[in-house]
Amino acid sequence: MRSVLPVLTVIAALLALWYIAVVPMNAARAVEQAARSDVTLGTADLIRATMDMERPRLPSPHQVFAELWDSTVEKKVTSKRSLVFHGWITLGATLWGFALGVSLGIALAVGIVYSRVMEMSVMPWAVISQTIPIVALAPMIIVLSSSVGIEGRGVPKAIISAYLCFFPVLVGMVKGLRSPDQMQLDLLKTYGASGAAVFWKLRLPSSVPYLFTSLKIGIAAALVGTIVGELPTGAIRGLGARILIGDQFGNPIMIWSALFAAAILAGALVTLMSLLQSVTLKRMGMAR
Amino acid sequence: MTVIEAKSLDLTFQTNDGPVHALKGVDLQIGKGEFVSFIGPSGCGKTTFLRCVAALETPTGGSLTVNGMSPDEARRSRAYGYVFQAAGLYPWRTIARNIKLPLEIMGFDRAAQERRVDEVLKLVDLEGFGSKYPWQLSGGMQQRASIARALAFDADILLMDEPFGALDEIVRDHLNEQLLALWARTEKTIGFVTHSIPEAVYLSTKIVVMSPRPGRITDIIDSPLPKERPLDIRDTPEFLAVAHRVREGLRAGHAYD
């Protein structure tokens, strides 16, 4: 409970900073609008005006939270204007991409740990793959998948998402599978253990703590990948599409509320992974 | 009856800095039921010798038999249990399931696994701790659990590489007493590496003194001490005489450099 106070202090400070920034960001436009209707604004009026603009350059916090409230609680979840609806679309693609990326990451890690050839041939490409900007790659994946006859955005989004999240899982699992020391391996050798026994009884359980660390990074990366996959023109569903549409229609409040929705979703997913981690490690007896 | 027999055993490691003669011309016979300690400064090949017996290293010369077989065959016939300096228990397994590890790998059935776990937990005085996780046990208890794990499949030979090296003196004394009792009860053949002269003399029927560069045996002492050994035997003249001879052997080994 003692940690609540500092957390609240930080949030309050951020909100204050945000409010302070709203004034200079929107002032010019507020003055311009007032001039158009032949009004001159006093300082207090000007500040008030910057806080509640129809199309602000920077929306104020209460505008964003009002929009968040309106587009989640007040709208039916099936509505195209509901952020729950769009969040659900994004979540679905994220989880598919995550499942794909985690499977790929684990499979490649096993290959790399057991095969020198795989290590030398796969690892450099895995590293290079992460240096290519995903925003450049995303449109290509979308175009490619539609040209091979895949309908809709679901599959390419999941692929982009998997592309971002397999890497942390790969790196973590390689480290985890290699974590048993020579003594542990020698001990199993004295039992005449088969390669399969070494994998299932030693390497795999040893890698579990490493896996969960990677999963936390991976799920956040998967969400980013999905949103990037929703950005290229044409998407109409998902949080990324909301950001894009908000941009096209000059509606920053919409962009910001979609961004917050994405952040909340990311927070929830990472928290879920942490929970899964502590439950698993406790059940395995590794948490004290 | 000879259980372990080495004849002019050599092991040379090829390293980037040239060859390292870890063992050179080692001749040794260990009989059934003997408690043999290996003592000598770091790098004299104690670990390497034990690893050769366990078929974890392959000698580059000479001959080595375990129960009349090659070390590799002996391993496959479950001739020995190996105890390392670190207990190396799996943190995700309870003590009982740690002890079951070799049994699972060797394909013992469930009932046999349960029975043997109970037996060896009793042998190392850890009854009632089977359902605990390793971190819930002290270092000494963990090492006892690792000895139990090595005993679980009932090998005739127990190879121990500085098993108590990381523990403090008082715990060590206690474990030494227990180990002797265990040895008396099970009549196993034990190969035991140590840095400590009192430990070697207290435990052993035979003390092998070694020296480094190249790793070799400088003295083999058959202990005149009785099999029954209370801790205060360490103050008797017989004990001190053996300890003295070990110390002389170690000093002679050092005269070379």
Ligand SMILES: Nc1ncnc2c1ncn2[C@@H]1O[C@H](COP(=O)(O)OP(=O)(O)O)[C@@H](O)[C@H]1O
């Ligand atoms: N795998 C190895 N490769 C190269 N040299 C080794 C290896 N294992 C041991 N040695 C060398 O062999 C010598 C004997 O080592 P070791 O048997 O561990 O000694 P001790 O256990 O008596 O301290 C040392 O000089 C050590 O550096």
Ligand SMILES: [Mg+2]
């Ligand atoms: Mg050693």
